[in-house]
Amino acid sequence: MTITASNAAKQTFIPLARALARAYQAFASYDAAGYQNSDLTVSQxxxxxxxxxxxxxxxxxxxxLTLITKGTLTGVVDRMSSKGLVKRLAITSDRRYTKVVLTTKGNKLFAIEFPRQIEYLKKRFDKIDDNTRxxxxxxxxKLVDSFD
Amino acid sequence: MTITASNAAKQTFIPLARALARAYQAFASYDAAGYQNSDLTVSQxxxxxxxxxxxxxxxxxxxxLTLITKGTLTGVVDRMSSKGLVKRLAITSDRRYTKVVLTTKGNKLFAIEFPRQIEYLKKRFDKIDDNTRxxxxxxxxKLVDSFD
DNA sequence: CAATAATAGTCCTAATTAGGACTATGTCAA
DNA sequence: TTGACATAGTCCTAATTAGGACTATTATTG
Known part of the structure; x- marks a missing residue:
């Protein structure tokens, strides 16, 4: 059957697309709220x-690993670098590559913020039983696979 | 058990958070690619x-309905407005409100782009059987509820 | 070896994003 | 009625976002 402007909204996959967007959005906004009192953005x-x-x-x-695209990542690393959290290291074996490493300050912040945020997220994920998870x-x- | 920087990554909910982010990302980037040949951004x-x-x-x-926050929406509607796709209408019964309506041009574009994009998305969602959907x-x- | 192709990261642009301050308007209770 | 509070939308800022052009470097292949 032909899809038109008036019947397109009846496609049965639409509620799934909406549910996915809403679930991600709910997670992302709760996650973001966790960084309120830190000096970090979600990407950082x-x-x-x-x-x-x-x-x-x-x-x-x-x-x-993070799903941040290269163009964005340059800027994110720049800002983290000017805060003293990371450093760029040249790789001599293949000079196209640059390694990004945490500084001592970055490591200290990681040791505080990572467990704090995980604990914070756990409060909500604990509402979901193992089986459902x-x-x-x-x-x-399966959804990921269908978009390959 | 206390969560520390070294054991935090072992929390069993982490694969779920990752899977959710990846599934949404896969969907969002396929969806975005559908607008390549149109003069529309995803938000528009x-x-x-x-x-x-x-x-x-x-x-x-x-x-x-769209999960776009108010601050963002003003700009999105501004740009659609300058393309002649929508118009702002004053609401006299309660002057705090503004209604946004499609222009004739906006309606024409909707009639073309909506079924086109739905058809495009359907190609991938059709890979998922009814039961799984x-x-x-x-x-x-359930995930949405756990973040309420 | 030399030409071609591929890869890594930076830079650039337009748009989106959230959040908060701000103005205008409306509601509700004392 | 008037003051306190709530709601709607705009404006502002810093950061993120994708994508493509660009440079530098490395790999491949004829």
């Missing part, structure tokens, strides 16, 4: 937490 | 599709 925290307990990562690696992961991965 | 399309087949909505209503909606709504 994302990078900080990704770099924690590593020996440094390249821009591409950080981008893959497992199902949710399985189903969300 | 969101507003256009929300206003289609209505007699106009207030900023608050549009914000609730229903389960996904149920589970995503």
């Amino acid at each position: 925290a994302d990078v900080l937490f990704t770099l924690g307990n590593t020996a440094g990562l390249t821009f591409t690696e950080i981008g893959d 497992q199902q949710a992961i399985t189903i969300l991965n | 399309a969101d507003v256009l599709f929300t206003l289609g087949n209505t007699a106009g909505l207030t900023f608050t209503e549009i914000g609730d 229903q389960q996904a909606i149920t589970i995503l709504n």
